[in-house]
Amino acid sequence: MPRGPRLTDRLGITHPIIQAPMAGGASTVALAIAVTNAGALGSLAAPYLAPTQIADAAAAIRAGTGGPFGINLFAPTPVPAAADPTAAMSALAPFHAELGLAPPTVPVAGGIDFAAQFAAALASPATVLSFTFGVLTSEQVAAVQSRGMMLVGTATTVAEAVQLEALGVDAVVAQGAEAGGHRGSFAGDFGASMIGTLALVPQMVDAVGIPVIASGGIMDGRGIAAALALGAQAVQMGTAFLTADEAGITEGYKQLILSTPESATRVTRAFSGRPARGIVNRAMTAIEGDAGAILPFPLQNALTRPMRNAATAQDRPEFLSLWAGQALTLARRQPAAAMVARLVEETDAVLARLRPGS
Ligand SMILES: Cc1cc2nc3c(=O)[nH]c(=O)nc-3n(C[C@H](O)[C@H](O)[C@H](O)COP(=O)(O)O)c2cc1C
Numbered sequence: 001m002p003r004g005p006r007l008t009d010r011l012g013i014t015h016p017i018i019q020a021p022m023a024g025g026a027s028t029v030a031l032a033i034a035v036t037n038a039g040a041l042g043s044l045a046a047p048y049l050a051p052t053q054i055a056d057a058a059a060a061i062r063a064g065t066g067g068p069f070g071i072n073l074f075a076p077t078p079v080p081a082a083a084d085p086t087a088a089m090s091a092l093a094p095f096h097a098e099l100g101l102a103p104p105t106v107p108v109a110g111g112i113d114f115a116a117q118f119a120a121a122l123a124s125p126a127t128v129l130s131f132t133f134g135v136l137t138s139e140q141v142a143a144v145q146s147r148g149m150m151l152v153g154t155a156t157t158v159a160e161a162v163q164l165e166a167l168g169v170d171a172v173v174a175q176g177a178e179a180g181g182h183r184g185s186f187a188g189d190f191g192a193s194m195i196g197t198l199a200l201v202p203q204m205v206d207a208v209g210i211p212v213i214a215s216g217g218i219m220d221g222r223g224i225a226a227a228l229a230l231g232a233q234a235v236q237m238g239t240a241f242l243t244a245d246e247a248g249i250t251e252g253y254k255q256l257i258l259s260t261p262e263s264a265t266r267v268t269r270a271f272s273g274r275p276a277r278g279i280v281n282r283a284m285t286a287i288e289g290d291a292g293a294i295l296p297f298p299l300q301n302a303l304t305r306p307m308r309n310a311a312t313a314q315d316r317p318e319f320l321s322l323w324a325g326q327a328l329t330l331a332r333r334q335p336a337a338a339m340v341a342r343l344v345e346e347t348d349a350v351l352a353r354l355r356p357g358s
């Protein structure tokens with residue numbers, strides 16, 4: 001049994017639905033506002049934002065809604081060992097030429113000042129701070145809680161959830177292997193941490209006393225009802241919101257989500273150097289095929305950024321990191337508010353159908 005008040009009450013939301021923070025422009029201020037105003041939790045993805053951008057985006061969300069919303073950051077990861085970028089740069093060179101870009105240049109790590117991002121998040125009107133890729137220091141945990149924000153970590157194994165609970169987070173996202181985007185794994189081998197949502201959630205629920213938020217492959221009311229049945233107190237949905245009208249991805253990317261079969265996503269290091277699930281495309285296949293041509297995170301991410309930015313501007317999905325989860329064929333094209341209302345209706349219908357005598 002979960003201890004303490006229910007997560008929805010603590011988050012101040014009506015429906016147990018969290019719009020996943022999606023870095024790189026996929027989740028937008030408009031999306032967060034629409035989701036929060038529909039009674040779920042909107043999220044601002046701040047991992048790649050400068051402190052002033054975090055302040056501006058959070059203020060814009062607050063201007064659009066009086067409700068709760070979250071800010072998400074990447075926990076600091078170890079600085080990668082020096083690596084020769086020559087092969088990785090050569091692998092990208094033909095794509096740069098095709099996109100009309102100058103040849104790739106040597107990528108540099110850095111540019112992200114976590115302490116400054118964290119300070120900006122704390123100073124913002126957000127009511128929740130979530131993070132992935134690791135842990136925070138106990139001083140940072142105390143700072144979040146003394147500011148009155150809820151703190152949510154991300155775990156891909158039971159052991160990671162136990163570690164996050166010991167750190168003092170208020171809730172944990174159980175990120176199953178189906179999930180789109182980067183793996184949050186931080187305390188074990190990436191491959192061994194590929195546990196499906198159906199297996200991960202109940203084991204995590206049994207192991208920790210804090211609320212568990214199910215994430216990965218949840219696209220409609222059936223998925224939400226299933227997650228609640230497994231003991232999750234809420235769900236965090238990414239891919240489902242990528243096809244919302246307010247999502248910031250290109251039209252080509254949206255169309256691929258709507259038309260790609262469930263067998264055509266893969267976890268790859270090709271775009272960032274860190275495992276992430278996305279739709280298989282030309283760039284992914286070519287970069288993976290160039291043995292030894294992938295730099296560690298965040299160097300590979302910095303290296304592929306010009307290609308991804310140009311591909312976004314030109315709507316050339318074959319050169320984009322098309323992050324998406326395994327249940328992508330269930331995606332629907334709708335405004336976010338209609339999507340939340342539909343998810344709630346569907347969940348209620350599934351739960352009513354399962355009730356004996358109904
Ligand atoms: C495009 C995209 C970007 C994402 N970026 C982030 C992020 O910045 N921070 C984070 O904690 N999770 C991120 N995720 C992972 C989500 O939080 C969530 O675990 C995932 O979307 C759940 O699986 P689903 O896509 O099948 O719903 C991202 C997911 C996608 C699809």
